[in-house]
Amino acid sequence: MQFSGAFGPSRKLRSRAKLLPEYARAHNRSLVLQTLYHAGQVSRADLARETGLTRVTISDLVAELIADEIVKEIGVREASGPGKPATLIDIDRNGHQIIGIDMSGSTRFEGAVMNLDGEVVTRDAVERPPGEDGDATFAVMIELARRLIAASDKPILGVGIGTQGVVSADGAVLSSPNLGWQGLPLRARTSIELDLPVIVGNDANAAVLAEYTFGGARSDFMLIKVGRGVGAGLITGGQPLTGSRFAAGEIGHVVVGTDGGPRCVCGRDGCLEAWLNVGRLSAAIEERPEARDEILRDAGARMAIGIAPIVAALDLSDIVLSGPADLLDDIFLRAAVDTLHARTLDGVFSDITIHRTEQPDIVLRGAAVMVLAGQLGIS
Numbered sequence: 396m397q398f399s400g401a402f403g404p405s406r407k408l409r410s411r412a413k414l415l416p417e418y419a420r421a422h423n424r425s426l427v428l429q430t431l432y433h434a435g436q437v438s439r440a441d442l443a444r445e446t447g448l449t450r451v452t453i454s455d456l457v458a459e460l461i462a463d464e465i466v467k468e469i470g471v472r473e474a475s476g477p478g479k480p481a482t483l484i485d486i487d488r489n490g491h492q493i494i495g496i497d498m499s500g501s502t503r504f505e506g507a508v509m510n511l512d513g514e515v516v517t518r519d520a521v522e523r524p525p526g527e528d529g530d531a532t533f534a535v536m537i538e539l540a541r542r543l544i545a546a547s548d549k550p551i552l553g554v555g556i557g558t559q560g561v562v563s564a565d566g567a568v569l570s571s572p573n574l575g576w577q578g579l580p581l582r583a584r585t586s587i588e589l590d591l592p593v594i595v596g597n598d599a600n601a602a603v604l605a606e607y608t609f610g611g612a613r614s615d616f617m618l619i620k621v622g623r624g625v626g627a628g629l630i631t632g633g634q635p636l637t638g639s640r641f642a643a644g645e646i647g648h649v650v651v652g653t654d655g656g657p658r659c660v661c662g663r664d665g666c667l668e669a670w671l672n673v674g675r676l677s678a679a680i681e682e683r684p685e686a687r688d689e690i691l692r693d694a695g696a697r698m699a700i701g702i703a704p705i706v707a708a709l710d711l712s713d714i715v716l717s718g719p720a721d722l723l724d725d726i727f728l729r730a731a732v733d734t735l736h737a738r739t740l741d742g743v744f745s746d747i748t749i750h751r752t753e754q755p756d757i758v759l760r761g762a763a764v765m766v767l768a769g770q771l772g773i774s
């Protein structure tokens with residue numbers, strides 16, 4: 396093998412090309428919005444200091460954002476010395492609304508009108524059509540979106556959809572057997588139907604964004620969503636991980652162990668999803684109530700066996716679970732963390748934590764984060 400240099404063919408991690416002026420402006424605009432969103436109520440001078448942009452640039456951008464009704468002046472700060480008191484500005488958090496749709500439920504699709512903080516203003520839901528009829532599923536989702544749009548009372552920033560399945564960067568659902576969708580350009584079709592900007596993401600990827608933005612998660616963690624199926628979303632180095640096939644976090648059909656296991660919907664035995672899905676765990680406990688603790692201990696241990704290599708490969712700090720509290724309880728969590736410790740390098744991964752998310756409506760809030768990111772560059 397021939398190498399062109401001492402370290403082999405070179406490969407840049409990041410482009411160092413200079414930004415074109417129009418991109419620089421868009422970048423600065425989202426930098427200002429991002430700073431304002433998380434800091435809240437600051438002066439233009441504070442913003443200049445925080446962002447490193449000049450006072451003139453900040454003044455220009457803020458004027459533009461006020462004209463767009465995304466930012467508003469909210470009063471003056473108490474003067475602490477001589478001179479003109481500073482005018483405080485903030486994102487107009489109730490000036491626009493976001494429509495969120497959660498398609499992860501096994502019997503219903505949930506939806507909400509939210510403010511820009513991801514707080515639910517109004518909620519609604521529709522029954523999921525029986526079977527895997529992709530057209531009926533799409534029609535029902537559109538009906539839910541239309542009802543939410545009718546219920547909103549502010550301009551709509553965009554519609555965010557968290558769906559089951561593998562979702563490409565342009566919002567096509569490449570594969571979702573559960574919903575009967577294969578290669579469906581969901582973002583494009585929904586946007587035409589509703590005449591609004593639409594952002595589509597996988598439900599677990601939406602949930603991990605909500606946890607990162609609104610929860611206390613650190614910058615390297617995995618969120619595992621346990622429901623009818625099992626899926627995960629990953630944040631590494633503060634960035635969502637999507638992977639080469641947009642399938643990062645598709646851990647549900649990884650076979651865990653070499654000892655067989657329950658038959659999975661995909662036809663194999665012992666997939667993580669076959670061990671952990673809510674239907675199986677609930678049925679097993681109903682059948683043998685006296686063995687409840689043992690069933691949950693086994694499930695927690697099995698999950699940890701499945702994720703230990705991921706924790707080590709990515710050096711994750713936390714695992715966050717989203718799912719029913721009566722199953723993912725202390726017994727489950729303790730078994731999972733003990734197994735994880737037993738299977739990863741002692742002294743390196745011993746402080747890893749596993750806990751359940753405290754966020755309600757995690758997929759809906761994640762859909763709001765997707766819209767904030769897509770429309771305003773806020774994350």
Ligand SMILES: [Zn+2]
Pocket residue numbers: 647648649659660661662663666668669
């Ligand atoms: Zn499977």
